[in-house]
Amino acid sequence: MARIHIDEWPPYSPSDQAKKDNVLIVAKLMVNAALTAPFTGGVPGHEAEIAYGQKELELIAREMERLAHKEVPERLKKPFLYEAVMVRESDVVVFLGNKRAHETPMDVGCGLCGGEPNCSFVYERLNHFSGIIDVTDRSRDTAIKGPVCVVRAHDLGYAIGSALWVAADCFVDSKACYSVGLAGRNLGFCMNSEIVAGILLGVASKNPYADIPPNYHLTNMSKQVDGIRKITTITRQIPNHPYHTFDPAKKAGSKDPGKEE
Amino acid sequence: MAVYDGLKATQEHLLDVARACALAAGRAPALSHRLELMAEIVTDDDLNPMIDVLATLGENSAFQLHDAVAFQDLAKRGMMPPVLLLGADLTKPALWDCGACGFKTCGEYVKYTSKNKGVGIGGYGPTCVWKAIDFGMACDFACACAARHCTEARIMFSVGAVSMMLGRLEGASFVLGLPIGPIGKNLWFDREAWKNILNFERKMMTQMAGGPSLWMAFSGGGNPILKTKPKWWEDPTFMKVEQDATFIEKDVNCQAKAYEKIMRYRGVFSDEDIPA
Missing domain, CATH: 3.40.109 (NADH Oxidase)
Incomplete structure (x- = not known):
């Protein structure tokens, strides 16, 4: 007989690990949904990658914290820091990337990229040979190397949307983030894409991505738990006693052994 | 009921x-x-x-x-x-x-x-x-x-x-x-x-435009035959890249006609401006 015990606490205990395995199954099914989402012209152009495990997620969170402090504009600093906490509280991260927006535009003259009835806005600003864009120079001056084909990038929305729909259908809490996608892409997830979104997945009695208090990167549950570990050890060293022979809770002078102060 | x-x-x-x-x-x-x-x-x-x-x-x-x-x-x-x-x-x-x-x-x-x-x-x-x-x-x-x-x-x-x-x-x-x-x-x-808007020939042309190399004969001569029919070697069709002024003119006319219709529907133009 085999038993699978599942409990969300403590984190990364065998019981929590069993729950994470369930979330991993959902993550894989979400990728299926992302790949079958409606795309412009039905053209394939997306890739997915799944990050799983404490160490893997910690590396992503740290890259987000680096971006928060060193690269992104001030208004994104706190969202990036808060979302790094959410990564640590997640069970699985799914990355979805669009392989075409920066390399193989739709070439339809839709007007979205530059407001012109042709694709000149993109091609005049990128290195290309007769319309074949050269992406081998991967250096960047901005977080994302632009311009990109907007109608292709728009497709990524469908992939993310369908993935999130499946997560919601399975009652797995989810959140798609720019911060997670950017960090993951920098670490080599979905490396054929310039634009990557990161989807956090978490199963817990409380949705880990909602109800976020101020300075959450400093006030989250893991900090609070550590706060208890930090203080309790000190505190217990003061009211100590020789417990084999003496119970300070016992009422002095009483003959009744059960009677306490 | x-x-x-x-x-x-x-x-x-x-x-x-x-x-x-x-x-x-x-x-x-x-x-x-x-x-x-x-x-x-x-x-x-x-x-x-x-x-x-x-x-x-x-x-x-x-x-x-x-x-x-x-x-x-x-x-x-x-x-x-x-x-x-x-x-x-x-x-x-x-x-x-x-x-x-x-x-x-x-x-x-x-x-x-x-x-x-x-x-x-x-x-x-x-x-x-x-x-x-x-x-x-x-x-x-x-x-x-x-x-x-x-x-x-x-x-x-x-x-x-x-x-x-x-x-x-x-x-x-x-x-x-x-x-x-x-x-x-x-x-x-x-x-x-x-079903009847595009005949077989036009359907095939559209398909060939999507991937001409599938139908392309030996290209080493520099002027490849495109195999557009069963006996493709007889009276062959060649692949050629050229500017198409007729298509462009038709396209411009279509756009202009559509633009005029849009302006009429939006009430910007009327028959007084441009007789229908």
Whole structure:
């Protein structure tokens, strides 16, 4: 007989690990949904990658914290820091990337990229040979190397949307983030894409991505738990006693052994 | 107690599904959290101007003709699906300075956009890439909702673009149209009305344009034969790249005709300005 015990606490205990395995199954099914989402012209152009495990997620969170402090504009600093906490509280991260927006535009003259009835806005600003864009120079001056084909990038929305729909259908809490996608892409997830979104997945009695208090990167549950570990050890060293022979809770002078102060 | 005709009842039900899809689109998650989604449901005769303009554009463009012919046929058969229009102003930036649009900062983007905003065949630009992705998520939720209600989920660039040009969802820079239906099996894939629009030869030409090398004979001579018929070596057809002034002229005329129609529908031009 085999038993699978599942409990969300403590984190990364065998019981929590069993729950994470369930979330991993959902993550894989979400990728299926992302790949079958409606795309412009039905053209394939997306890739997915799944990050799983404490160490893997910690590396992503740290890259987000680096971006928060060193690269992104001030208004994104706190969202990036808060979302790094959410990564640590997640069970699985799914990355979805669009392989075409920066390399193989739709070439339809839709007007979205530059407001012109042709694709000149993109091609005049990128290195290309007769319309074949050269992406081998991967250096960047901005977080994302632009311009990109907007109608292709728009497709990524469908992939993310369908993935999130499946997560919601399975009652797995989810959140798609720019911060997670950017960090993951920098670490080599979905490396054929310039634009990557990161989807956090978490199963817990409380949705880990909602109800976020101020300075959450400093006030989250893991900090609070550590706060208890930090203080309790000190505190217990003061009211100590020789417990084999003496119970300070016992009422002095009483003959009744059960009677306490 | 009442007995309902099954087909009529389902046709009427489509409007309820359209409402559900609009609700789903509005509930879609977002990345930028700054998308202001607009929605409108257009039914029956109110779709006529869109189909008319689409057919005009279709005179020189297969993909617009493909949809125009299908809509005309559905109207004739009394099966016109309600169309959920979804749109948003994607030109407002997410304020992330990410660089995806091609500008270093959102400030530079706004400076450029304020002077250079323009329109292509389907939308206004420049566009904030993350807004476009958020808009995709909203559209995807509408499609997923339609699929869950057992209706078609074929979201269309063609009908959305002409709706925008005709002034629907004012202020939107990009509009897509999701026909909720038609009822029946896979009618957007198996388009009855399309059967006789392109003959076999034109169907083959379209297919060859998509991948000419599949039909290409020995190319080492520098002037390859394209195998367009069973005895391709007799009276051969050669592959040639050339400018096509006739096509361009036809295209310009089509665009002008469509533009005039749009202006008439919007009441900008009348017969007094240009006699019909």
